[in-house]
Amino acid sequence: MNRRTLRRAAVPATLFIALGLTACGGGNEEESGGGDSALSGEVLVDGSSTVQPLTAAAGEFFAEEEPQVNVSVGTSGTGGGFEVFCQGETDISNASRPIKDEEAALCEENGIEFTELQVATDALTVVVSADNDFIDCLTTAELATLWGPDAEGTVSTWNQVNPEFPAEEIELYGPGTDSGTFDYFTDEINGEEGVSRTDYNASEDDNVIVQGVSGSANALGYFGYTYFEENAEALKAVEIDSGEGCVAPSAETAQDGTYTPLARPLFIYVSNTAASEKPEVKAFVDFYATNDDRIAEAAQYIPLNDEQRGELESAASSIG
Amino acid sequence: MATIGQLATRPLKAQGNSEKSPASMVFLVALWVAVTFAILTLVILLVTSFMDALPRLDGGLFTNYSSQVSPETAGARAAIIGSLWVIGATAIMAIPLGIAAAIYLEEFANPVRWYNRLIEVNLQNLAAVPAIVYGMLTAGLALTIGLRRGVVLAGAIALALLILPVIIITTREALRSVPAEIRQGSLALGATQLQTVWRQTLPSAVPGIATGTILALSRALGEAAPLLLLGGLVFIRYDPDGLFSGFTTLPIQIFNWAGQPQVEFQEVAAAAIIVLLGMLLLMNALAIVIRNRFQRRW
Known part of the structure; x- marks a missing residue:
């Protein structure tokens, strides 16, 4: 082959390589041909990245029973998830807070009826470094002093929060304003959603908060319970006193309701329309409700208590 | 492909040893520091990623789907x-x-x-x-x-x-x-x-x-x-x-x-x-x- 033909060949060859790449997909559809299962199709889930591990675990367990059903989960965030959910693009929306009125109005406008299901509990955990020897328990008032919008630029040493604390500089870490965790924390502690001091180290990646807090004895941060559990040797969970004594975050205190106000419910929203039109969606939701304990455990969240579990199962069976 | 370092030093070297003014030496050193810093950062990043990745660089990485139930x-x-x-x-x-x-x-x-x-x-x-x-x-x-x-x-x-x-x-x-x-x-x-x-x-x-x-x-x-x-x-x-x-x-x-x-x-x-x-x-x-x-x- 001479150079000219080679050069000529290069144009189609470049295209061909590109085409060839796409052909690599395919195959494997029959990999796990389920015996007696009749269902097939797709269950589309989007929404909160906090709830994503739960629904992903549910999808994984569900695939053992119904291998022909593809459950896929996206993480557009609670708000972003509701936006596509209310346009009918997804079947289920993960949410780390209840749906807002304006979001529900959008759903109504598009004729999407939905059912709210609480699937697990998360304990928002306030953490300090394992090296911190002066904080074991904080009252909600002290947390408000620390995180309130008025604290910005003024509350900078620990003795301003509590005179018994040393006059050491405060280092704060927390989630960014897009996070549902931020919304919930500010709502419960500062009294209004989204209102917080802004002079703290904000990160959307909770692992960055773990790094920051564990690195300094004077640092404090907050995030979901799972991140504390995974890093329990480097961090210390602060007990919270909301007026009835100090309570440490744990599965038990979150379940029995004594860990207040930072235990928060995690939801999935199911489109009734999708559940009645697509049997695989209905089957998935039923499976989710009946296997919720196993799912919560696999995703390392706090399972529901008996009362909540009863509510979940009855609400799930009434769909569709 | 010429690296930044080669591009930077080539014209300086071409002038031979006779024209080594202090200013050009300082500039050369500054360039080398910049290059070393950039490459060192890259190397550290790659090496740490590679060390973290080592236990998982096997066939399973290419044949398994993501798993929430068993992350390993x-x-x-x-x-x-x-x-x-x-x-x-x-x-x-x-x-x-x-x-x-x-x-x-x-x-x-x-x-x-x-x-x-x-x-x-x-x-x-x-x-x-x-x-x-x-x-x-x-x-x-x-x-x-x-x-x-x-x-x-x-x-x-x-x-x-x-x-x-x-x-x-x-x-x-x-x-x-x-x-x-x-x-x-x-x-x-x-x-x-x-x-x-x-x-x-x-x-x-x-x-x-x-x-x-x-x-x-x-x-x-x-x-x-x-x-x-x-x-x-x-x-x-x-x-x-x-x-x-x-x-x-x-x-x-x-x-x-x-x-x-x-x-x-x-x-x-x-x-x-x-x-x-x-x-x-x-x-x-x-x-x-x-x-x-x-x-x-x-």
């Missing part, structure tokens, strides 16, 4: 196949369109016409638009034409829009570097303008076009922001198998894994980074091979 077996299979689908579809849309647009602008368009000047200005600006804007644009487009977001086609449209200006600009550069004598010779021998472009100019410009195109595709391969905005999935346990299939790509999967609390996910994220790096190096190597193989000097 999570693999990047869906993400790798998803990346190939999206990049393939992006290439099919962006390359022919980009090359055709470049040929029109370079060989046929009258540069004095206002509409050609308008296109010209916009092209330069579009190349500098942040990636996320293309994601938003595509989300709006998908809504208008009734295409579901979060499917391969939507992702590919966003990435194709993203790299289209880059392909057009590099292709025009490649066409411009073909000597005018080649075109004039061809035209003088009676070839039409179309024949000249197709048989002379375009084949001569292939090395430049291929290099630019592959580098543009590499950029698209590493892009996560517009796809996240389009609802690229983070958890799927099936192979994406068509333009309307849901998908995840390597950057999206890495982003999701890296943010999970479990250390197993962070390890597999590091392993996926190595895979992505391997794919990018492969594509860039291909670009270099094509350029060296077909390059021609006049």
Whole structure:
């Protein structure tokens, strides 16, 4: 082959390589041909990245029973998830807070009826470094002093929060304003959603908060319970006193309701329309409700208590 | 390819030992410090990623799906196949369109016409638009034409829009570097303008076009922001198998894994980074091979 033909060949060859790449997909559809299962199709889930591990675990367990059903989960965030959910693009929306009125109005406008299901509990955990020897328990008032919008630029040493604390500089870490965790924390502690001091180290990646807090004895941060559990040797969970004594975050205190106000419910929203039109969606939701304990455990969240579990199962069976 | 270091030292060395003024020595040292710092950072980043990834760089990474139930077996299979689908579809849309647009602008368009000047200005600006804007644009487009977001086609449209200006600009550069004598010779021998472009100019410009195109595709391969905005999935346990299939790509999967609390996910994220790096190096190597193989000097 001479150079000219080679050069000529290069144009189609470049295209061909590109085409060839796409052909690599395919195959494997029959990999796990389920015996007696009749269902097939797709269950589309989007929404909160906090709830994503739960629904992903549910999808994984569900695939053992119904291998022909593809459950896929996206993480557009609670708000972003509701936006596509209310346009009918997804079947289920993960949410780390209840749906807002304006979001529900959008759903109504598009004729999407939905059912709210609480699937697990998360304990928002306030953490300090394992090296911190002066904080074991904080009252909600002290947390408000620390995180309130008025604290910005003024509350900078620990003795301003509590005179018994040393006059050491405060280092704060927390989630960014897009996070549902931020919304919930500010709502419960500062009294209004989204209102917080802004002079703290904000990160959307909770692992960055773990790094920051564990690195300094004077640092404090907050995030979901799972991140504390995974890093329990480097961090210390602060007990919270909301007026009835100090309570440490744990599965038990979150379940029995004594860990207040930072235990928060995690939801999935199911489109009734999708559940009645697509049997695989209905089957998935039923499976989710009946296997919720196993799912919560696999995703390392706090399972529901008996009362909540009863509510979940009855609400799930009434769909569709 | 000359490294920054070679480029920096070559002219200084060429002056020989006689002209070593203190200022030039200081400058040389400063350049070396800059280069060393950049390379050292890169090396540390690569080595730490590689160390984290080591326990997970096995067959399971390529054959397993992501797993929430047992993170220690999570693999990047869906993400790798998803990346190939999206990049393939992006290439099919962006390359022919980009090359055709470049040929029109370079060989046929009258540069004095206002509409050609308008296109010209916009092209330069579009190349500098942040990636996320293309994601938003595509989300709006998908809504208008009734295409579901979060499917391969939507992702590919966003990435194709993203790299289209880059392909057009590099292709025009490649066409411009073909000597005018080649075109004039061809035209003088009676070839039409179309024949000249197709048989002379375009084949001569292939090395430049291929290099630019592959580098543009590499950029698209590493892009996560517009796809996240389009609802690229983070958890799927099936192979994406068509333009309307849901998908995840390597950057999206890495982003999701890296943010999970479990250390197993962070390890597999590091392993996926190595895979992505391997794919990018492969594509860039291909670009270099094509350029060296077909390059021609006049």
